[in-house]
Amino acid sequence: MNAALSRPRPFPTRSSRHRTVLVYAVGLGAVLLVSLLALTLPPQGPVRWAMLAVYGAGILCAVVGGWLLARPANLGLPQGYAQQMDERQREQVAQAMATSYRILGLLIIALFLGFMWGGDEAMIRLRSTQAGGGIAFTLLFLIPFLPNAVLAWTEPDLFPDMDQ
């Protein structure tokens, strides 16, 4: 009982974690939307600059959100978390992984169907423009951080006296 315990890392409130997840999701959504729009309607003139601005802001939001979600302390997990997680944390991470797997599966099916129905022109633009890069960015940033986003969204708040 007299062992010196390290001070627990502060665990962000649920509303703060929800804000982080929203920044991440809005960023990725903006990048994906601009990329898909660029595939169907080649942007010209001021619309092109507006789309570029949204694209850049989306990338910034996704990177900042992903960086915050990548920190285990922001999810209530220990820093070297694979070895130090307890049974409840392992269960929560497993559930978050399963949920993310379903979300990613649906998204990939939707993208696949979209390209199938989009016709050859969309496929040619995917290869000949930068839109493919945006879609790749979305998937690359979604795969590693989506489980963290699900965990950050679902983990309940602590009692006010529990953060000590």
Added chain:
Amino acid sequence: MVAKAAGRPATPTLYNRLPVLRAERGLSRQDLAAAVDVNYQTIGYLERGEYAPSLDLALRLSEYFGLPIEAIFSRTPFTPLSTTVYGGS
């Protein structure tokens, strides 16, 4: 014949006496967490009934407090100790 279940029933609430047992012994959540080798947040979620422990964790808590598992966890709400000891209402 086995009747086909309409769906998985919701897990019933698991009541516990952890806050009382911890307070009796003057333990913080961190002390208890370190003693049974879990994160201190898990103790909080257990106390709030938001997490049902595994049999292994329930046994570790039972050994630590020196009480049978059913004295710590129950499917029905516990009666206050004052009622049990003094029979008051």
